[in-house]
Amino acid sequence: MQRKRPMRDFSVTEAGSALLEIGSFGWNHPAWIAGFYPADLPVEWRLAYYANEFGTVLVPGELLVSEATSGLRTWCGEVSGRFGFFVELKPFSVKDLEGQRILTGLDALGASLRGLVLHPMPREADLAAVLRDRYPGRALVSGRAGESGLPPLWRPGIAHAAGPVGLARFDAPPQAMVLRGLLESFMAASSGPERALFLDAPYETLKTTRTIAHLLGY
Numbered sequence: 001m002q003r004k005r006p007m008r009d010f011s012v013t014e015a016g017s018a019l020l021e022i023g024s025f026g027w028n029h030p031a032w033i034a035g036f037y038p039a040d041l042p043v044e045w046r047l048a049y050y051a052n053e054f055g056t057v058l059v060p061g062e063l064l065v066s067e068a069t070s071g072l073r074t075w076c077g078e079v080s081g082r083f084g085f086f087v088e089l090k091p092f093s094v095k096d097l098e099g100q101r102i103l104t105g106l107d108a109l110g111a112s113l114r115g116l117v118l119h120p121m122p123r124e125a126d127l128a129a130v131l132r133d134r135y136p137g138r139a140l141v142s143g144r145a146g147e148s149g150l151p152p153l154w155r156p157g158i159a160h161a162a163g164p165v166g167l168a169r170f171d172a173p174p175q176a177m178v179l180r181g182l183l184e185s186f187m188a189a190s191s192g193p194e195r196a197l198f199l200d201a202p203y204e205t206l207k208t209t210r211t212i213a214h215l216l217g218y
Helices: 042-052 062-064 070-078 097-112 127-135 176-189 205-215
Strands: 020-026 056-059 084-089 112-117 139-142 165-169 194-200
Touching: 020 205, 056 062, 056 194, 062 084, 062 097, 070 097, 070 205, 084 097, 084 194, 097 112, 112 127, 112 165, 127 139, 176 194, 176 205, 194 205
Parallel strands: 020 056, 020 194, 056 084, 084 112, 112 139, 165 194
Antiparallel strands: none
16 A cells, blocks of 8 residues: 655653653554544555554554564564554563563564563563563563562553553543643653653544644643
8 A cells, every 4th residue: 555654743842852652552443444544444554554643552462462473574564664662561471482472573573662561560570671681772661560660651640650651541532631631640750751652542532632742842
């Protein structure tokens, strides 16, 4: 398919120089058909279409596990070189075959892998250290505060000491003031020069959130 030039979804603040990216939790949302995806767009083209408008995505853990390594390499070919994948990881052990397959899949994302969300942390206490060594420079947060010394994934209600990655869910589009408060709370509680806020929400909510973020100088 012919792709548009990818659009970046961030601004740089003058005060903190913090880079904020807005993205979705996954991209295969049936409710986005017609409102965002053309009705006749093949399912296998949705990632490329999504990546034309958004610069990052949080991959659900189930999707990572179900996708073959070859499929993950295909993902990288469907996006621009500046697109970033954040990946949710379900409990696994690096010592078994399933864990090794997961790591091989993450390796296949290469430089496009920008961060990992361990949700929840498995019992294997050294997993965070393994991931830090294997994927240096990537954001690493825990879905459960206090696990292995990792900063927590930001969620609505967390007021401080969160990591650079956030996740919020909306079943229906909220009012603009709610989204403004969401953005301000995330930026106040999170840390790091580059931050990513993901929404599991209707497309209209992501679009409005991105607009408000730009207006706020994020």
